[in-house]
Amino acid sequence: MSTDSILLRFYLKDLGRRLHGAPGVLLFALAVTLHALGHALVALVGSALAASLALGWVGGGPVSFGPWHAVGGAKPAESQAFLLSLVGLGVVLVKGASGAYATYVQVRVAGEVGAELRLELFDALLARHPSRQLRQGDPYRDAGSPSRAVMSLVERVHDIETGLSHGLIGSARAVAQLVPLAGLLAVLSPRMAAVAALVLASFGWGLGRLRAGYRAATLRRASDRALLAEASDDSIRHAELWVSYGAEAKARAAVDRLGSALVRGTAALETRAAALSGANEALAAFAVLGALAASRAGWLGAVADGATLLAFTVTFFLAYRPLRELGDARLSLARAGGAYEELRSVTARAGGFSQTARVVPRASARLPLSASETAWLPGALELRHLGLVRGGARPLSMRIEAGAVAVVVGPTGIGKTTLLRTLLGLEPPRSGDVVFAGQSLAGRPPGPASRPFAWVPQDAPVLSDTLSANVALGDARVDVEGALAQFGADHLVRRLGGGRLGAGGRSVSGGERQWIALARAVATRQPVLLLDEPTSGLDAAASRAVLEAIRRMRGARTVLLVTHRPEPLAIADVIVHLDDGTVERAA
Numbered sequence: 001m002s003t004d005s006i007l008l009r010f011y012l013k014d015l016g017r018r019l020h021g022a023p024g025v026l027l028f029a030l031a032v033t034l035h036a037l038g039h040a041l042v043a044l045v046g047s048a049l050a051a052s053l054a055l056g057w058v059g060g061g062p063v064s065f066g067p068w069h070a071v072g073g074a075k076p077a078e079s080q081a082f083l084l085s086l087v088g089l090g091v092v093l094v095k096g097a098s099g100a101y102a103t104y105v106q107v108r109v110a111g112e113v114g115a116e117l118r119l120e121l122f123d124a125l126l127a128r129h130p131s132r133q134l135r136q137g138d139p140y141r142d143a144g145s146p147s148r149a150v151m152s153l154v155e156r157v158h159d160i161e162t163g164l165s166h167g168l169i170g171s172a173r174a175v176a177q178l179v180p181l182a183g184l185l186a187v188l189s190p191r192m193a194a195v196a197a198l199v200l201a202s203f204g205w206g207l208g209r210l211r212a213g214y215r216a217a218t219l220r221r222a223s224d225r226a227l228l229a230e231a232s233d234d235s236i237r238h239a240e241l242w243v244s245y246g247a248e249a250k251a252r253a254a255v256d257r258l259g260s261a262l263v264r265g266t267a268a269l270e271t272r273a274a275a276l277s278g279a280n281e282a283l284a285a286f287a288v289l290g291a292l293a294a295s296r297a298g299w300l301g302a303v304a305d306g307a308t309l310l311a312f313t314v315t316f317f318l319a320y321r322p323l324r325e326l327g328d329a330r331l332s333l334a335r336a337g338g339a340y341e342e343l344r345s346v347t348a349r350a351g352g353f354s355q356t357a358r359v360v361p362r363a364s365a366r367l368p369l370s371a372s373e374t375a376w377l378p379g380a381l382e383l384r385h386l387g388l389v390r391g392g393a394r395p396l397s398m399r400i401e402a403g404a405v406a407v408v409v410g411p412t413g414i415g416k417t418t419l420l421r422t423l424l425g426l427e428p429p430r431s432g433d434v435v436f437a438g439q440s441l442a443g444r445p446p447g448p449a450s451r452p453f454a455w456v457p458q459d460a461p462v463l464s465d466t467l468s469a470n471v472a473l474g475d476a477r478v479d480v481e482g483a484l485a486q487f488g489a490d491h492l493v494r495r496l497g498g499g500r501l502g503a504g505g506r507s508v509s510g511g512e513r514q515w516i517a518l519a520r521a522v523a524t525r526q527p528v529l530l531l532d533e534p535t536s537g538l539d540a541a542a543s544r545a546v547l548e549a550i551r552r553m554r555g556a557r558t559v560l561l562v563t564h565r566p567e568p569l570a571i572a573d574v575i576v577h578l579d580d581g582t583v584e585r586a587a
Contacts, residue, residue, distance in 0.1 A: 007333075007340050011113075011168050018109045031102040032176050038095025040180035043318045045088040047311035052081045102173065110165035118157045121343060156222065156339040163336020171329035177322040181315055188312045191300035192291035196316065199287040200323075214272065214331060218338040221265050228258045273331055284323045288316040376452040378402040378527045379437025381558060387431035388422055391415020394581040395432055398574070402527070403555040405571055408562045410578035416562040417458070419578065420530045423560070424453055436528070454526040458533050460510070460517035464502040467492060471519045483523040486552075488545040489515035510537030518546065528558040535565065547571055 019025045185193040231254055292309065294300050380401050387395040393415040400406045408416050421427040423434055425446035434441045436452050444450040463470050472478035484490045492512060499506055508516070514537045521529050534550070535543040544567075550559055551571040561568055569575060575584040 004337055007337050011164050018112055028102060028105050031098040032173055034098035035095055035102055036176040037180055038091050039177045039318060040184050041091045043184060043315040045084055045091060047314040049081055049084040051307045051310055052084060106165050106169045110161045113164055114157050114161035117160060156342050159335045159339035163332050167329045167332035167336055171326055174322040174326040174329060178319060181319045184315050185312060188308055192295050192312060195294045196287040196291040199290040200283060214334045217269050218335045221269055222342055224262045224265055228262050231255050231258050276327060276331060284320045288313060376527050381528060382435040384435060385432035386429055386434060388415045388418045389427055389430045390418040393578045396581050398576060398583045400558060400574060402558055404573040405554055405559045406574040406576055407568050407572035408576045408578055414578045416578055417532055420532055420562060423530060424455055425451055448526060452526055453528045453530050454521035454524040455530045456517045456521045456532060456534055458536060460513035462502045462508060462513055462516055466498050466500060467496045470516050471523055478523040483519035484515060486522060486549045487515055487518055511542060514538055531561045533563055534561060
């Protein structure tokens, strides 16, 4: 099945639901119809008004022939022009109101589809590997870079929204406007209308051939933008490194090279789009020129009178815009088709977009879990010959009693972070099993309903939301200030208040991120805390406060702490040497 047909099924699948059932569909169809008929009536009234004024100016009588007799009646030219102007005003008002309503519905429906698609794509990326950090040699990198995923979430989804709004629905509205105009042209002069239709069909086929490579060019530009975003992100994030090496000029040159290539490609693509859009207007001009030339040459029989030619020309002139919109709609659909292919490639390894339907979102990504789903009781944590898929650690066997503090040490690259990720279910074990309170966790998915862990990763990420939302994660039972107070960080409540943090809000330092992440883990009430370098980004005093807070948790929460620093060893009940697999009981 072609991408075009898949995309069409994707669009049509739930348009009725988006339009809120049959009444909504009928109301939208009525608005489109009124707008289309209004467009044709504007042509009719405009040509009648022009004829009436022209005849009055040269001293002729009123317009009382053809389709204008019913509009203006046999009145003096000035009175007829006044009446036609009143009719025209009414037509324009109805046309404008119905068009505005149809446009609102059109954009709203496309926006709703895009918003849902964005969430479904986000779910697919989480399902592929939740919260996974990229590493060299990681197969996740092969499925698409973070920049490509972000481009898919934002720009490519926007292309699909535009494809629905200006492509599918826009082309339907353009056709709806052309139908009454074509009928009016056929009434005015069937033969000239036939000639014009023949010219449109011939030249339209040629334009279709020119559009053939537009989708491929759109995909190339999307790939170039993703590469530029990735290079820019790397250059800015590691700016201090490039400066320290004196290599800022090289980093800048790399970004400039990609940016220049993108500018050239985008300019060529937009020029092509503008040329194709303009060609649709030129096509309409060719059509009316051909019809008038054929009539003038006498090929169509008797030459039409001046008023009929005027009306024919005015009507065809008003067909320029829907013809151009129809051509632009095809370009929007071409871009949407390329975007849809891009989204499918990004989510292919997640079992994401199928050939016929969208991603089925994970239920766990939708709503906060209830208290009953997260009510883990304290228990012993056992690792039974647990082998890790990364690092050089030997299979590990150990038992950590409930409420104990275990500190994991080992050289860089041995697998300390991988151990935590394996416990969380984010990495599969190479061998062995994880048992908590006598229950095997083998095969269980990540999440608080399936595993008794709360995690603080090294980079301590924050959501683009308030401090309270970051600590509580939607759980109204959480005492945010109390959770922060355990680490001496309750001053953040007063300093940050209810403002948004992260993207779109105020920035927070590395130490503040660490406090927020620690409070978030404690607030979950999960019995086991997995802390990956919990004092990173903190000064000496803050580090001592954090370690003292962890020490006070002894007996209430089990703590598994990964570190390369010596300070946490002072609060350890158990020290795990990951390089040789030995377990040392602290004195």
